[in-house]
Amino acid sequence: MTNFIDYTLNGISTGAIYAAVALALVLIWRATRIINFAQGAMLMITTYIASAVISATGSYIFGFVVALVSGLLIGAVVERVIIRPIENAPPLNAVIVALGLYSLLIAVAGMIWGATPRSFPSAFSIRGYDIGGTRVLFAPNDTFIVLVVVAVALGLAALFRGTAIGLQMRAAAFKPEIARLQGVRVSRLFTLGWALAALCGAIAGMLVAPSVFLGPNNFDPILISGFVAAVLGGLDSPPGAVIGGLLLGLVLSYVSGYEGSALVPLAALIVLVLVLMIRPTGLFPAAAERRV
């Protein structure tokens, strides 16, 4: 029973990180119908930048803030410079461009910071809480992870449901031409969407880096898990991304705990295949009339 509680708590913590990556993928998919395969590399860059800032200043908080700001900037620049020229091109172009961007960012990171993974500090202690004399697999840093992701999800919900710009972003994502006819500056909102997505990615990078270490390719598995979580949630739905992330985190935590961590990547792929076979639209499918 103790093991089950441990695996469940651990699943919630890692699931929260998957949720952040899934949110990043979903925000871009909703707006531009592009799967951003470069998301893992983008969050790797922002985490390296945060690492440099933390090393230079000794302040985790400052490094965290710089990671978020650099995420916003990188997302916006990628959309304006790389994605916009292929906005109306066939979908395969966007896939190739995203993979090209991934390769470019991995190479640049290797040239600047080297290929050897390095440790990354956590915001809080990673020593599990002591509950009734038993140490559980859930530490203050896990609480921080869950709270940050919950705050991001609530913030996005407030933005989309409670503000004028959120309404315009939803309209632009659902029917861009109709949105333009209401005076909505759709291209600016697409840039904002990419910036917000990269912000979510930057947060995920900061949260996961202490456990996977910081290296050019160390975030690839998190992108795969984030993608599976996004598909599980329905790919179009931010709440679905959060729930999909948490569910996947739990499943993979149980697999890792009971069957061994070597089976985790395989389990993630099995979940992906099962979702695509049984419920390809995910748990929270978009409305039938949806288009972008």
Place this chain on the structure above:
Amino acid sequence: MLKVEGLSTNYGAVRALDDVSLTAEPGSITAVLGANGAGKTTLLRTISGLARASAGLVLLDGNDITRTSVEQIVRSGIAHVPEGHGVITELTVEENLRLGSLHRGRAAAPMQEIYDLFPALVERRGQPASRLSGGERQMLSIGRAIIGRPRVLLLDEPSLGLAPRLVAQIMGLVRSLADTLGLAVLLVEQNARSAMSVADRVVVLDLGHVVADQPPQELAADERLRHAYLGF
């Protein structure tokens, strides 16, 4: 006043509009009629900036808006209700209306004004627009267009898919909007009889060319034109 002078639009090698000129006066309805492929929708899309003009001018109160962005054209006072109603079905009725008012800020009409005009929408305000009937969707799209207090209203096939009783209701509403709000309405229609019943002037397009521009009474009296281009 909206003035179109020598407007041409190409889709690749195909010339969809060729040297089209017309005027839409405040408080009047100009109906644009013609068969499928005549260029009616392209005319509206070119005026609102969705399609790029290859030649000619679009003037709003004397200002050239031909190569202005769609967003800027909307902000300058032209509202376009596209074919198929154009409501965003994933948003609620109220969100659709609010979307149409955002670019005008405090200058937009109060929401209640739209609900007074379309009482059927009041009960539906919190529901997704996907649950509306065809007639309600048309009311919503027109309401969303006029909440921004435009000077020109471009309506593309508002009768499409509606029952005859609703068509008459919508046409009556369009007439009333032109009269009470002083809107210059450019009404594209397949349903020639309905459009002519409310229009002050009728422009007939054929393969991108203007073949007639006259009051509806004169057009109704011209048997050759009616048979050749309007099918009755």
